[in-house]
Amino acid sequence: MVMINPNKIPVTILTGYLGAGKTTLLNRILTEKHNQKIAVIVNEYGEVGIDNQLVVNSDEEILEMNNGCICCTVRGDLIRILRTLLFSMKEGKVKFDRVLIETTGLADPAPVAQTFFMDELLSETFEVDSIITVVDCKHVTKHLDYHDEAQEQIAFADVIILNKTDLISEENLQELEGRIIQMNPTAKRLYGQNCNVELKDILGIHTFDINHKLEVDPHFLEDHHHHEHDDKVSSVAFRENRPLNLEKVNQWMSQLIQEKGEDLLRYKGILYIEGIENRLVFQGLHMLFSGRPDRKWKENETKVSELVFIGKDLNKKELEQQFKNCIEIEEIGGLKKRKPKFKEFD
Template sequence: MNANLKTNSAVPVTILTGFLGAGKTTLLNRILSEDHGKRIAVIENEFGEAGIDNELLVQADEQIVTMNNGCICCTVRGDLVRILGELSDGRESGELQFERVIIETTGLADPAPVAQTFFVDENIAENYQLDAIITVVDAVHAHRQLAEHHEAQEQVGFADRILLSKTDLQEPEIVLDLETRLRAMNPRAPIKHVHFGQTELRDILDIDGFNLDDILKIEPDFLEDISHEHEDDIRALVYQTDRPLDAARILAFLNIMIRDYGNDLLRYKGILNIAGCEQKVIYQGVHMLMTETFGNPWQADEARESSMVFIGRNLPKEDMLEALASCRVGV
C-alpha cells in the first residue's frame, strides 16, 4: 500500500515543530481555539522536568498528553508509541473522542524520529496517517539558529509547510534573505508569514503534505534506526516554588539574565505567582526578547505555584537558583 494514501479509519497526524521560541504553542492555541468543529488529541513534548507549555495552552475539551522526557527520539520514541496506542484504545472503546492528533515537539527535537514512528511501527502505521510536518521559523533569530544548531536545519529540511513568525520585528531585507535561505534548504515547502499564530487552517491541516519518497531523497536511512543526541552544553534549568515572588526582584533577576546571558538563553518561560496579584503572570523569551502578560486568575482551590524553565548554553545554574530563591517574599 502506498504510505501516502490514507485509509478510512486512519487518524491524520500533524507534527508541529520549530526551534525554541519560534511560536509553536501560539500556533497550537490558534488551532485549538478555532471553530473548526473537530476534536483534537494533543501530545506535548517538553525539554526539562516541568511542563510549562501545557499551562499555556487554551483550556479546551481536547485530550492533552504531556511528555517530559526531553525529546521524542531514541528510547523515548517508545513512549510516543505507547501514548498513541493508548489514544487508539480509548478511541476504539468510546472513552475518547478525537478525529486528529497534533504532536508539538520540543524546540530541540529533530523531527525525523517522530515521523519515522508512523512508518516503522506496524500498529501505529495501521491506525494513524502522517499528514504533514509544519515548521515554525523565528524570523528574528533563525539565521543564527540555523548556523549553530543541527536540529534547526533538520526542522526546515523535513517541513511540508514553513510558517515564518515575528517578521514584524525584523528588517524586511533580512526577512527576504531568510526566505531565500529557507527555499534553498527546502524548495518543496511553501513559506507563509504568520503573526501570533494567525494562519488559514486549510494551509496546515488535512493537506496530505508528507511524502515519504521526498524524505528518502534527503535522508536515505530514514526508515532505519536513528540515533540522536542533544548538544552537551545545552541544559534545562527548572525552578518551582509555592511561595509568592516579589515583582521587583524577579524583574531585576530577569533583566540581569537577559543582559549578561541573553546570547546563551535559547528559551525561557514561566508562570509566576506574584505577591499581591490575583492573576497568573506569564513570561516568555528568546535570547534578549521577552514578553510578559497576565494569564487566568488563580482559582480558589488551585495551588499558587510558580514554575520557571530556562533552556540555554553554559548557564550558571547554582547562581541562578540562589538568585531565584532570593526573589521569594519574606526572604
C-alpha cells in the same frame, strides 16, 4: 501524488526551534472552529511542563511528555501514549478525529514521523498528514548557523511558517527566504505574525510524501536513530509555592538577560506573585523577554511558580540563588522573617 487513506487518523507534527511560536499556533488551532476533536501531545525538553499550562482551556485531549526529547529519550513514551489513545477510543472513553504533536524545540522531526511507519499498529491506524515547521524570523539565522536541529526542522518540513515577520526588514526576510529555499525548495511557505495563518493551509492538507522524505533522509525507514544534543545545552527548572516579589523578579530578569541573553535559548514560566490574584506568564528567548497577566488562580488551585531555562553553559547553583532572592519576605512586627530553605523542583 500523495495517497490518502480516509480510514486512518491524520497526524500533524508541529515543530520549530525554541521560541518560534509553536504553542501560539497550537492555541490558534484549538480556539478556531474546525469541527474536529484533536488529541494533542505536547513534548518539552525540561522537567517542568510549562507549555501544557499555556495551552488554552478546551475540550481536547491533551497529553504531556516531559524530561526528554520526543525524537530520542522519550520516543518510546510517544508509542505508549498513542497506543493508550487507541485503546481508550475503542473503549469509548475518548473520541478524536486527528492527532497533533507539538515537539520540543530541540527535536529532529524525522524520527517522530518514522514512529508511524516502524510500529505496525500505529502504521495501520495513523497517517502522517504533514510536518509543520514554525520559524522565528528574528533569530533563525543564528540558530541555523549553530544548531543542527534548526536545519533538520526546516529540511524535513512540508509547510514552513515564517513567523514574526514584523520583527525583521523586508530585505532580511528575502535573504532568509532564499536560504530556506536552498534547504527545502519544495515546502510550502506561509507568512505571519503570532502564527496568524489559515487552518486550511496547515490541517488536512496531506502533504507528507514518504518518497520525498527518503530523498531528504535515505535512512528514514531504518529503525535506528542517533540524535545527540549539544552537550553545552541543558535545562534548569525550579518550582516554588511561596509568592515571589514582582520588582525583584523584574530586576533579576533584566540583569540575567544583559549578562546571559545570548546563551538563553528559551526561558518561560508561570509565576505566583505576591498581591496579584492572576497567574503571571513570562516567556523569552535570547534578549527578547515578555511577561503578561494570565487567568486568575482558581479557588482550589495550588498557587505555585514554575520556571524553566534552556540554554548554553547554565550555572544551576547561580540561577538557584538568584531565584531564591525573588521569594517574598514576610514582615512580622516590622521585622523581616528569614526565608525558609529553598527546595528545588524534583
